[in-house]
Amino acid sequence: xxxxxxxxxxxxxxxxxxxxxxxxxxxxxLRDDAGLMGTKEGCGEGDCGACTxxxxxxxxxxxxxxxxxxxxxxxxxxxxxxxxxELHPLQQAFVEEGAVQCGYCIPGMLLAAKxxxxxxxxxxxAEIRGAIxxxxxxxxxxxxxxxxxxxxxxxxxxxx
Amino acid sequence: xxxxxELFEPRDLQEAIxxxxxxxxxxxxxxxxxxxxxxMREGRTRPEYLIDIKGLDELKGMTVSDNGLVxxxxxxxxxxxxxxxxIRERLPILYDAVSQMGSVQxxxxxxxxxxxxxxxxxxxxxxxxxxxxxxLQLHGSQGRREIAIEDFFSGTHKTVLQAxxxxxxxHLSAGSPGTGGAYTKFTVRKAMDAALVxxxxxxxxxxxxxxxxxxxxxxxxxxxxxxxxxxxxxxLSGQRLNDAVFExxxxxxxxxxNVGSNWRAPEDYARHLVKVVLPEVARQAWQRAGSQGxxxx
Numbered sequence: 001x002x003x004x005x006x007x008x009x010x011x012x013x014x015x016x017x018x019x020x021x022x023x024x025x026x027x028x029x030l031r032d033d034a035g036l037m038g039t040k041e042g043c044g045e046g047d048c049g050a051c052t053x054x055x056x057x058x059x060x061x062x063x064x065x066x067x068x069x070x071x072x073x074x075x076x077x078x079x080x081x082x083x084x085x086e087l088h089p090l091q092q093a094f095v096e097e098g099a100v101q102c103g104y105c106i107p108g109m110l111l112a113a114k115x116x117x118x119x120x121x122x123x124x125x126a127e128i129r130g131a132i133x134x135x136x137x138x139x140x141x142x143x144x145x146x147x148x149x150x151x152x153x154x155x156x157x158x159x160x
Numbered sequence: 161x162x163x164x165x166e167l168f169e170p171r172d173l174q175e176a177i178x179x180x181x182x183x184x185x186x187x188x189x190x191x192x193x194x195x196x197x198x199x200m201r202e203g204r205t206r207p208e209y210l211i212d213i214k215g216l217d218e219l220k221g222m223t224v225s226d227n228g229l230v231x232x233x234x235x236x237x238x239x240x241x242x243x244x245x246x247i248r249e250r251l252p253i254l255y256d257a258v259s260q261m262g263s264v265q266x267x268x269x270x271x272x273x274x275x276x277x278x279x280x281x282x283x284x285x286x287x288x289x290x291x292x293x294x295x296l297q298l299h300g301s302q303g304r305r306e307i308a309i310e311d312f313f314s315g316t317h318k319t320v321l322q323a324x325x326x327x328x329x330x331h332l333s334a335g336s337p338g339t340g341g342a343y344t345k346f347t348v349r350k351a352m353d354a355a356l357v358x359x360x361x362x363x364x365x366x367x368x369x370x371x372x373x374x375x376x377x378x379x380x381x382x383x384x385x386x387x388x389x390x391x392x393x394x395x396l397s398g399q400r401l402n403d404a405v406f407e408x409x410x411x412x413x414x415x416x417x418n419v420g421s422n423w424r425a426p427e428d429y430a431r432h433l434v435k436v437v438l439p440e441v442a443r444q445a446w447q448r449a450g451s452q453g454x455x456x457x
Contacts (some may be wrong), residue, residue, distance in 0.1 A: 001167055022167035026199075045198045046266055047352070049395040058239065064197050065269065068167060069212070112264065133351035134263020141394075 011080025181324030330398025340449030
């Protein structure tokens with residue numbers, strides 16, 4: 001086949017895309033067809049992590065996943081992190097800790113961090129650094145980003 | 161942008177073999193895609209057909225039999241191996257290798273079979289499996305065959321797979337008492353880097369770990385493909401283990417390694433790294449051999 005229909009859930013909503021060319025990548029589908037511009041395409045080769053989304057809960061480089069491979073799966077992008085106008089604790093912490101400069105890497109950084117905290121709610125600094133090793137930031141370095149993730153860990157573990 | 165291709169999504173092994181046999185060199189099996197899609201994007205390969213084999217459920221996951229035979233499906237992701245308690249506890253050498261490959265994002269997609277079939281000289285998972293003495297199950301239109309992992313590679317990025325043949329499973333033995341292995345990749349960066357050299361050591365010991373019965377040593381990145389260091393292995397076999405013995409093994413491996421200069425490391429540096437890294441790895445393997453023995457006794 002040269003094209004196929006792709007049925008998937010994006011941020012909890014069901015979507016059907018018809019006649020998707022099979023050489024289209026997931027990041028292209030998200031941006032061009034679903035209109036979700038939060039996910040960035042950086043290197044396009046799986047080095048920079050800017051295109052990180054969660055595919056059935058696992059962090060993946062959406063530039064190295066064909067749209068067809070996401071058929072039947074659940075995708076979480078940065079747009080699905082906040083609820084209404086309430087930021088996800090990770091997003092809130094990134095803002096408060098000044099972890100964001102140009103912002104290009106941040107959607108991928110947030111989703112890599114979310115995947116870590118979903119599996120391991122109290123990671124060590126080394127585990128945090130390991131989890132975001134595939135996400136490059138060329139502005140701040142990683143100190144404030146790591147601090148923001150640690151701060152989110154603290155706020156998420158506090159009883160509400 | 162990827163160039164255009166036609167996609168097939170076979171539902172079982174036989175269908176995949178039929179399609180691949182028919183299409184020959186114009187088709188590429190497509191597993192995790194973390195190497196293949198990058199090669200396509202860079203224009204280094206331009207297949208007319210991709211055969212997405214991820215629908216072949218029989219090639220996924222891992223089983224351990226009572227007799228200690230471990231069967232790993234070729235489509236098992238590096239991440240699944242990294243997370244497996246069995247791998248951590250019984251085959252830590254494989255954990256050493258897969259947990260250091262690429263990023264979490266890459267490991268979530270990349271498969272152990274893909275790592276073998278791409279036949280990179282720097283393939284950490286391949287070198288660890290070689291030290292473990294893995295045997296590979298290949299299925300093709302002519303039926304099934306099993307080969308030793310050393311015989312799988314015919315050059316850099318080249319394997320002995322025939323057109324239409326698919327690597328389906330990897331067979332190895334779970335660590336038994338008195339055995340232990342370790343793998344170290346020596347890199348410039350702490351993550352997201354290919355090894356300057358990778359060294360895997362697997363020891364079978366006796367007399368409560370004091371003596372080496374047999375050893376397997378595998379090197380990655382040094383030569384055109386992962387390779388065994390058999391002379392270094394023979395310096396260990398039958399020896400009472402100690403630091404001096406490990407250092408001699410390092411010297412033997414540095415001498416015999418099929419090293420060519422590459423942009424990662426000039427030849428003399430690569431040999432030096434083998435010489436100094438190997439004894440460290442061997443000591444760790446020895447410790448693990450001891451701890452496994454103690455658990456059982």
